[in-house]
Amino acid sequence: MIRLATCSLCGCFGCHMSFLDMDEKLFDLVEKVEFDRSPFTDIKSVGKCDIGLIEGGLCNEENVEVVKAFRENCGILVAVGACAINGGIPSMRNHFPLEACLAEAYLDGIGIDHPQIPSDPELPRLLDKVMPVHEAVKIDYFLPGCPPPAEAFEVLLEALLKGEEPQLPTNLIHYD
Amino acid sequence: MPSIQEHADLLIERMGNRPLQILIEIQRRFGHVPDDAIGQLSTRLHIPFSRIVGDVEFYALLSREPKGDYAFLMSDNITDWMQGSRVLFSRLSKNLGNHASLSNTSCTGMCDQGPALLVNGLAVPNLSASRIDAIADLVKRSIPVSSWPEEFFRVESNLKRQSWLFDDWQGPHLKGEDLLQALQDCALRGRGGAGYPTAKKWNACREAKGEGRYVVCNADEGEPGTFKDRALLQHRADRLFEGMALCADIVGAEHGILYVRGEYRYLEDHLKEAIARWSRPGFEIELHWGAGAYICGEESALLESIEGKRGIPRVRPPFPVTHGLFGMPTVVDNVETFCAVAAIASGGEKAFRSLGTEKSKGTKLLSISGDCVKPGVYEFPFGVSVEALLAECEAKDALAVQVGGAAGTCLDKTEFGRRIGFEDLPTSGSIMIFNASRDMSEAALNFARFFADESCGFCTPCRVGTSLLAEALESATRGGEAVSEIENLNIVLRASHCGLGLSASRAVMDMLKKFPEHFAAGRAALEGR
Amino acid sequence: MKTIHLDGHEIPFEDGQTVMDCALAADKPIAHLCHLPGYTPYGSCRLCTVKIDGRFSSACTQPAREGMQVESETEELKEMRLGILRMLFVEGNHYCPSCEKSGSCRLQHAAYNAGMLDPHYRPFYPKREMDASHPDILIDNDRCIFCALCVRASRDVDGKAVFDISGRGLATRLVVNSKSGLLVDTDISVEDKAVHVCPVGAILVKGRGFEVPIGMRLYD
Numbered sequence: 001m002i003r004l005a006t007c008s009l010c011g012c013f014g015c016h017m018s019f020l021d022m023d024e025k026l027f028d029l030v031e032k033v034e035f036d037r038s039p040f041t042d043i044k045s046v047g048k049c050d051i052g053l054i055e056g057g058l059c060n061e062e063n064v065e066v067v068k069a070f071r072e073n074c075g076i077l078v079a080v081g082a083c084a085i086n087g088g089i090p091s092m093r094n095h096f097p098l099e100a101c102l103a104e105a106y107l108d109g110i111g112i113d114h115p116q117i118p119s120d121p122e123l124p125r126l127l128d129k130v131m132p133v134h135e136a137v138k139i140d141y142f143l144p145g146c147p148p149p150a151e152a153f154e155v156l157l158e159a160l161l162k163g164e165e166p167q168l169p170t171n172l173i174h175y176d
Numbered sequence: 177m178p179s180i181q182e183h184a185d186l187l188i189e190r191m192g193n194r195p196l197q198i199l200i201e202i203q204r205r206f207g208h209v210p211d212d213a214i215g216q217l218s219t220r221l222h223i224p225f226s227r228i229v230g231d232v233e234f235y236a237l238l239s240r241e242p243k244g245d246y247a248f249l250m251s252d253n254i255t256d257w258m259q260g261s262r263v264l265f266s267r268l269s270k271n272l273g274n275h276a277s278l279s280n281t282s283c284t285g286m287c288d289q290g291p292a293l294l295v296n297g298l299a300v301p302n303l304s305a306s307r308i309d310a311i312a313d314l315v316k317r318s319i320p321v322s323s324w325p326e327e328f329f330r331v332e333s334n335l336k337r338q339s340w341l342f343d344d345w346q347g348p349h350l351k352g353e354d355l356l357q358a359l360q361d362c363a364l365r366g367r368g369g370a371g372y373p374t375a376k377k378w379n380a381c382r383e384a385k386g387e388g389r390y391v392v393c394n395a396d397e398g399e400p401g402t403f404k405d406r407a408l409l410q411h412r413a414d415r416l417f418e419g420m421a422l423c424a425d426i427v428g429a430e431h432g433i434l435y436v437r438g439e440y441r442y443l444e445d446h447l448k449e450a451i452a453r454w455s456r457p458g459f460e461i462e463l464h465w466g467a468g469a470y471i472c473g474e475e476s477a478l479l480e481s482i483e484g485k486r487g488i489p490r491v492r493p494p495f496p497v498t499h500g501l502f503g504m505p506t507v508v509d510n511v512e513t514f515c516a517v518a519a520i521a522s523g524g525e526k527a528f529r530s531l532g533t534e535k536s537k538g539t540k541l542l543s544i545s546g547d548c549v550k551p552g553v554y555e556f557p558f559g560v561s562v563e564a565l566l567a568e569c570e571a572k573d574a575l576a577v578q579v580g581g582a583a584g585t586c587l588d589k590t591e592f593g594r595r596i597g598f599e600d601l602p603t604s605g606s607i608m609i610f611n612a613s614r615d616m617s618e619a620a621l622n623f624a625r626f627f628a629d630e631s632c633g634f635c636t637p638c639r640v641g642t643s644l645l646a647e648a649l650e651s652a653t654r655g656g657e658a659v660s661e662i663e664n665l666n667i668v669l670r671a672s673h674c675g676l677g678l679s680a681s682r683a684v685m686d687m688l689k690k691f692p693e694h695f696a697a698g699r700a701a702l703e704g705r
Numbered sequence: 706m707k708t709i710h711l712d713g714h715e716i717p718f719e720d721g722q723t724v725m726d727c728a729l730a731a732d733k734p735i736a737h738l739c740h741l742p743g744y745t746p747y748g749s750c751r752l753c754t755v756k757i758d759g760r761f762s763s764a765c766t767q768p769a770r771e772g773m774q775v776e777s778e779t780e781e782l783k784e785m786r787l788g789i790l791r792m793l794f795v796e797g798n799h800y801c802p803s804c805e806k807s808g809s810c811r812l813q814h815a816a817y818n819a820g821m822l823d824p825h826y827r828p829f830y831p832k833r834e835m836d837a838s839h840p841d842i843l844i845d846n847d848r849c850i851f852c853a854l855c856v857r858a859s860r861d862v863d864g865k866a867v868f869d870i871s872g873r874g875l876a877t878r879l880v881v882n883s884k885s886g887l888l889v890d891t892d893i894s895v896e897d898k899a900v901h902v903c904p905v906g907a908i909l910v911k912g913r914g915f916e917v918p919i920g921m922r923l924y925d
Contacts, residue, residue, distance in 0.1 A: 082802055085823050086794070087830070089802060094830040135827060142823035146802035173817045175801035176808065176919075215884055226882040230871035233878075469873070486873070491748050491766045633851070633870075633877030635751050640792035643875050644826055667781075668788030670761055671754040 002161055003049040005036040005074060009063040010090045010130060011056025013039065015081040018147035019053075022154055032161055049074045051160055054139075057083040058131045059090055062124035071137035076160060079139045082146040082175060084132060089146075091130035098128055141166055146176050180206070184216035193221055195484035199231060199238055200438070200465050204297065208242045227485070234486040234632075236281055236468030237297055237438045246276035246315050249294040253283035253400045254622040255545045255608055261291035264308050268293075271312035282470055282626055283400035284439040287545035287608070288334045288552050296321050299442050300328050331442055333407045334552030337568065340527055340539045341515055341555055342412060347523015355521050356426055362520055362528050363537050367512035368394060368473075369580065369604035371536075374513060377497055381427045384498040384505035389429035391420050392501060392508045394478055395436040398470040399581030400626060401606035404541040405511040407553040409436065409443055412515055413450035417461055419514030422521055423507055424459045432461040433501070435478055438468055470630035474674055475508040477632065488634045489674040510604070512541055532558035536597035544569045546578075546609035558597040562587060565596075565607060573611045576691065581606035582623040583679035586616075586686035616691040620684045621649040627680035638677030641669045645681055652695055659688060659695075709773040718769040725753055725765040728777075735777050736786055736815050738793075738904055739852035740765035745861060747853055752789050752815060756782060783819065790816045795826045796875070798833070798847035799905075805914040806906030808922030812850060813905075817924070833878070838889035841911050842900055849879045849907040859899035867893045879907070 008016060016039055022029065037046040046052070046066075052074030058064055071077055082088035093101050107115040133139060141160075143152055152172045159166035178186065183205060187198045195217055202213045209232045218225040232238045236249075250256070250265050269278050286292035289301040298321065300311070307328070314324055335342075350358050360375040381389065393416065397405045408416060420432045434451075436443065451461050464482055466472050472481045476490035479501050500506020516538060520528055528538045536558035542565065545551045549570035556565070566574050577587045579596070580603040587594060594600050610619065624646040633639045645665050652658035666681040688695060708715045709724065711733055718727035723746060728735050739750040748766040755764045756776040764775070776782065793799075793812060801807045833846035851870055859867040867888075871880040883890035893899065900908055919925065 079823065082800075086799075086828055089800060091828070091830060092798075092800060092803075095798070095832050129830065132824070132828065134823065134825075139823070144822050168820075168822065170817055170820065173820065173822065175799075175813060175816075176804075211884060224866040224869060224882045225884055226866070226869035226871065226880045229880055229886075230869050233872040233876070486870075491746065493768065629874060631874040633873045633875070635749050636789050636792050636796075636850075637751055639851075639874060639877060640796045641788075643829075644792070647827065664788065668785055668792065671751040671785050671789060673748060673751065673763070 001034040002032055002051065003036050003047070004033045004038070004051045004053070005046045005049045005070065006038040006040070006053040007046075007055065007066060007070065008039065009054065009056035009066060009084070009133070010059035011081060011083045011088070013055070015055040015145075015147040018145075018150055019153050021150035023150070025150075025154055029157065033157075046070055046073045050076065051157075052077045053080045054078065054084050054133050055080045057087045057090055058127060058133060058136055060124040060126050064127070064136050067133050067136050076140045077137065078141045078143055078156065079133050080143045081148055082144065085134075085142055085144055086132050087130045094129045098126060102126075143168070144173060144175050148172075149174075180210050180212040181216045184213045185220065188217070188220050193484075194464075195221055195223060195228060196231060196235075196467065196481060197464060197484075199228070200467055203238050203467075206242075207245065207247060207296065208239045211240070223484075230486050231484065234469065235466075237294075238467050243277040244275045245318075246272075246321065247296055248272075248276065248278040249281035250278065251282075251284040251286060251290060251292040251294070252280040252622075253287060253290070253626075254619045255287040255401060256283075256291040257618065257622060258546060258610075258614070259291045261303070264291055264303050264305065267305060268308050268312060271309070272315060275318075276315050281468065282398065282630055285397060285403040285406060285437065286331065287401050287403060287543065289332055290545075294439065297438060297441055298329055299331060299439060301331055329442060331406070333410050335407050335411065336544075336550055336552035337554040337556065339555050340524060340531060341408075341512070341519060341541065343519070343524065343527075345519055345523035347525075350521045350525070351422055351425055355422055355517070358520055358525050359517065362525060363535075364513070364516060364520065364528075365536070365598060366509060367516065367540065367604070368510035369399075369602060371598045371602055374509065374517065377509070378423060378426050378507055380497040381500075381505045381507045386498075386503075386505040388431070388504045389424070389427050390501040390504055390506040391424045391427065391429045391432040392478065392482070392506055393420055393432065393434045393511055393514055394473065394475060394508055395434055395440075395511045396466050396473040396478060397511075397604070398437055398466075398473045398630075399583060399604050399606050400623070401545055401578065401581050401608040402543045402604055403545075404543040404553045404605045406440060406443075407541070408511050408515050409440065409447065413447060414454055415515045415518045416511055417451070417454045418521070419516070419518035420461060421456055421459050422517055423509070423514065427505070427507055429507075430459060432459060433464050433482055434461055435464045435466060435472070435482060437466040441465070469632070470626075471632045471674075471676055474676065477674075478508065479506065486632070488632050512605075533595070533597050533599065535599045540596055540603075540605060542596070542603075542605045542607050544607045544609070546607075547571060547574065547611035547614070548609050556596065559595050561595050562592040562601075566592065566609065569609075571609045571611070574609050575612045575614060576610040576616060576619075576687075578608040578610070578619070578683060579603050579606070581608075582626050582683060583675070584683060586619075586683050586690060588690040616687045616694040617649070617653060620687045620695075621646065621653060623683050624649045624680070627676065631676060631680075635671075635673035635677065637668050637670075638672040638674075638680065641665050641672075641677065642680050645669075645684065649684065662688060707769075707771045709769050709771075709775055711775045712778050722769050723765055724755065724757070724767045724769050724773070724775055727769050728764060735764045736818065737765060738811055738815060738850065739854065741854055741902065741904075744854065744857050747857065750789070750793070750850065750852055752786055754782060754785055754789075787819050787821055790819055790821050791825045793850050794821075794824045795828045796831070797849065798830060800847075804848065804906045805909060806848070808917070808919060808925050810906060810924070811904035814924040829875075831875075836881070836888050838887040839893065839911075840889070841895040842888060842893065843909045843911050844879070844881070844888055845907055845909065846879060847907075848905045850905055851877055851879065852904060854902045854904060855879075855899040855908055858902040859893075859897065862898040865892055865897070865899075867891045867897070867899055
């Protein structure tokens with residue numbers, strides 16, 4: 001069995017939803033693949049895997065830790081979706097100082113009852129800027145799209161399961 | 177005191193339709209270019225407001241925002257670094273009040289007497305801790321720059337070796353067809369670095385269709401480590417004007433323009449007097465100033481700049497000899513080339529042909545700086561070996577020699593037998609020497625930053641690629657893996673619009689190849705992590 | 706009939722045509738962004754870089770010459786173009802999912818054709834001001850690639866001078882011709898060609914966002 005791990009960092013789980021859009025193809029997939037850490041299994045830490053799929057970019061220290069753990073444990077690491085690849089929509093906050101973002105969200109925004117910036121030590125610290133995952137670790141393959149279409153996941157996994165180099169046809173490359 | 181608009185009006189009346197020259201004057205007067213002045217120029221000269229904004233934001237020596245009573249720009253060439261400029265920068269920055277500003281600028285052409293800075297556009301060479309403290313004190317006491325000690329602004333010509341180009345030739349005076357033939361017989365090639373045959377260029381200009389003609393002298397020497405034209409402008413201005421006039425006579429031009437880099441403003445009075453003293457009927461020479469843009473050393477960018485635009489290199493073809501200044505056939509040559517023509521024309525022809533090598537006749541002026549006892553300007557016959565240069569300027573323990581400035585070639589010890597000349601090491605004349613104590617990754621980073629600062633921004637590979645190159649080298653100094661990234665950028669940069677982008681990775685690639693151990697500290701750190 | 710050789714194909718040309726002109730006429734397109742037929746060749750994006758007789762040159766500015774040997778679809782040039790596209794993507798802020806030009810964007814389309822899956826370089830995330838001052842027209846500078854098509858259209862087609870490129874290096878920026886620096890204070894009108902020539906989503910007509918459904922857009 002091929003072991004596959006997935007996670008969503010600073011993303012919206014849309015890429016995971018698109019993964020599930022493979023529909024009946026998923027039945028074939030689970031014949032060949034066993035899921036490790038993933039929202040599908042609820043396993044909290046990544047073990048030794050053949051393939052890791054990363055959704056979302058890096059916005060806090062935990063994201064960086066997770067992606068490094070994925071890199072250590074996964075033979076092949078794939079950046080999935082716009083956020084993982086270039087920071088995506090969350091990186092639009094890079095145009096504002098972090099303090100201004102926090103103030104807008106927790107202090108000055110509309111409808112805030114008890115203005116305070118969360119400071120629980122349990123919360124991972126935010127990075128100054130949202131970054132693509134390839135800024136922290138080496139990435140082997142990229143699956144663009146917001147989200148990537150289900151067929152793109154199929155093409156990718158089919159090739160990787162056969163031990164071949166994935167070749168995404170032009171019609172499956174899109175950034176939106 | 178006249179208002180900003182009135183001041184702009186006076187300048188327009190005095191200087192005519194020369195927007196960049198007017199902007200430079202406004203910058204000198206007000207310490208910046210106020211929007212009211214831009215508006216007045218726009219209205220009076222019928223130039224879109226946005227285009228003048230484009231100019232002001234393009235040239236490093238112009239600014240839209242006030243920079244205080246004292247605007248300091250520290251020369252940031254690798255030779256300045258080697259002479260301690262970065263320490264002096266922080267020393268000065270700690271002691272400046274809020275009516276002064278300080279930032280870096282590209283090589284100011286004072287490498288033989290650095291570190292140097294510009295204050296309100298005027299060069300101050302030979303900086304030391306004590307001079308920096310004296311400057312900080314003058315600022316603290318609000319002494320205007322015009323009342324600072326004169327010796328602060330003294331620039332030495334450091335002419336260490338002069339021969340043919342400086343000799344007083346007393347021969348039959350050649351001109352017109354005879355001179356063109358002599359230039360061809362001498363196989364004189366342009367001294368700016370590219371080495372285009374001078375006679376061929378002038379002939380092409382003469383034969384091009386057009387109502388008027390221009391002769392333009394490129395004295396914008398901005399290549400890091402180059403300062404040899406400084407010596408000619410200082411000591412042989414007449415010879416230069418003579419060369420321009422001889423060219424004008426051949427191609428049929430009535431107007432000559434001498435475009436001097438803004439960093440050489442200290443030569444202003446001298447050049448103005450020299451032009452006035454020299455004047456000839458039927459040919460007038462106009463002095464134009466650059467305003468801080470390396471790219472304007474590229475001939476078509478220089479023409480754009482004279483026309484008052486941003487210095488963006490033109491699409492070629494057509495070339496300046498057919499479509500040059502204001503669309504007219506134009507000869508653009510380097511200071512040294514015009515001086516060489518004048519020397520050939522006045523009796524130096526035979527001697528010229530006996531000097532140099534088969535493909536590189538005559539002599540070459542070299543600006544030598546870096547780790548040597550006698551930095552300065554040297555005239556050598558073409559074909560001189562790097563070894564011989566090092567001996568002459570007393571460079572001991574040389575590890576590397578950068579020939580041709582940041583855009584040139586980096587030589588290691590095994591290559592010091594190579595020779596200056598078009599067949600081996602063509603150069604505009606910049607020679608920078610690094611001794612064994614130097615870290616070549618610093619030089620690589622310095623050059624990469626230089627290109628990122630000086631990219632005109634027109635084309636994608638250069639605008640973005642030069643910054644990525646600097647970033648890759650910075651990451652290398654922090655321990656990152658940079659080699660494959662730099663190799664990739666080296667490929668993409670080859671798609672650049674002009675020579676700036678095309679040569680931006682050249683020295684860096686040389687240094688990576690020849691001094692891998694200087695970059696290895698970074699790699700080892702990465703492996704150990 | 707005069708011809709050039711483009712990747713082994715013989716392509717006819719007429720005097721005055723560039724390599725790009727005759728390649729397009731022969732339906733052998735070379736990737737391009739800043740070029741648009743009918744506009745003065747500019748040569749800034751460098752995407753159309755080809756190798757002519759062993760030297761790199763932009764096809765859009767290079768006059769065709771009899772017997773010219775032009776390489777375009779080689780691995781070397783494809784790598785170069787991919788690099789150029791990646792540079793354009795990291796230099797600006799190109800958030801395709803939230804851009805209303807997505808699907809009809811020439812930059813995006815060129816990147817798809819080049820097989821670009823990732824930006825490779827570190828994104829610059831520059832801070833650029835948006836100009837929403839005009840009632841009908843929006844300038845989103847995040848997306849500008851400095852192709853100057855709007856500059857050329859305003860000057861050469863509209864007979865105005867609304868746009869200009871200012872600054873230098875990475876500080877290069879699109880400016881408009883008004884003292885305030887705002888579009889509303891220029892003489893632009895929504896009918897101007899300059900408003901409609903932008904290859905990316907930098908100049909947009911307001912009130913018309915996401916008109917065409919996904920799947921039916923220009924390059925879908």
